[in-house]
Amino acid sequence: MFSDADAAALYDLLNPWDPDSRPDGGFYFPLVMGAESVLDVGCGTGAMLHLARKRGHRGRLVGLDPDRAALDRARRRADIEWVEGTAAEAKSGAGFRLATMTGHAFQDLVTDHDVFASLSAIHGALRPGGRFVFDTRHPQARAWEGWTPSNPDDVVEVVDDTGRVLRYWHDVESVVGDVVTISGTVAQLDGTVLRVLSERLRFLNVMALSGFLAEAGFEIEAQFGGWDREPVTGSSREIITIARRG
Template sequence: MECEGWRTLPPVYSDADAAALYDLLNPWNPDRRSDDRFFFPLVMDAGSVLDVGCGTGSMLKLARERGHRGRLVGLDPDCAALDRARLRADVEWIEGTAADARSGAGFELATMTGHAFQNLLTDDQLRASLSAMYGVLRRGGRFAFETRHPQARAWEGWTPSNPDDVVDLVDDAGRALRYWHDVDSVVGDIVTIRGTVAKPDGTVLRVLSESLRFLDVAALNALLVEAGFEIEGQYGDWDRGPITDDSREIITIACRR
């Protein structure tokens, strides 16, 4: 119980602030970004789309703005991100994880963009999520997603000593901010990182922790086949080049048979 005259102070940097920062750090723009340009035509060509890990909903919002007339549904467990997504009411927004997706929905396309697939950390989570993705699709429906190729060791660049990983920006509230990553651990194929939001002088406002799984091609494909998917296409870059020894991505389009 709170003492009389006391009140709970808001956090210095709230969940809503973090959701707004995500949009600044990751603007959805298929006209300028090669990853967005890969996914956006798939979305626009599908009559119904489920975007898993939709975050603040930028992809589906833009699809609606550019004339998509079919069913668009975003699914995400982050309430603050969904609050921001729900500013647009002509898209359906649902709180939940990939494994919560409702079977029998008959979507033509399911997506997981922004490397959201890497947040599935255990084999059980992966199996449950892939089974759910298979279940939400109609026969012939496609599941499109990407995961970073472990051979590229992307986490080695996630450090404040890498100037490309330090971002200075001004947020929607007019605050000057600095954002960077640190790697806390690499255990097997799981990498745990921290994203730090700070003032330009280094005063820390918020630390955002995340763990990511780096599956190789063989392990990923075995799980997809086990779930019933047929691999329609798999690429090592956003121009649909093949996976090679230099690839940084494993970009997959899997089909429900």
């Protein structure tokens, strides 16, 4: 058996939240700590908000995610508000100073309707002048070409909470337009497959992304091509956006 709860725990092993050693964490964490109210959209298991509270954040922290198993893990900390729902279901009028969407979660918004509905809802959840900060992989870097078991950097071995040694890798199922369908395989070291996790990711370019943001009422404050706040260039692997509600 490899349950939904196991999958949530595996996510934490594969994606540790550490602003002291990971550049993405180092980018987001000061923004979170500097905002008195934060909505983390696609919060997953809540690691970023857990750490914010642990390190002294005294304001309102809310995590929003549709994955019940991930939220069950997040709810181990009860001094944060956890809400089950999609980005498009973010509550209007909540008046947050900051909304975040980390870990390339924005790419799970696959259709035009998903993107616009989600951006519109996040816009409505912010107070005037509030900021939405998120990241998406730049399509020009073609990151999916490295998601294959033949790439040793894409095959990860971890030890889970029960002491099982697990191996995890990706396969690309299809690339259709700007949507990439992938599978993530969880297996034992002897090759026994425990679970296959499927995901569809959309790779929007800067122009398309900027158009959606403008349509939803956002003004782009800044866009970066990497975690050191370098500009977006022809070799950038990321599109990191700070958008402001006017």
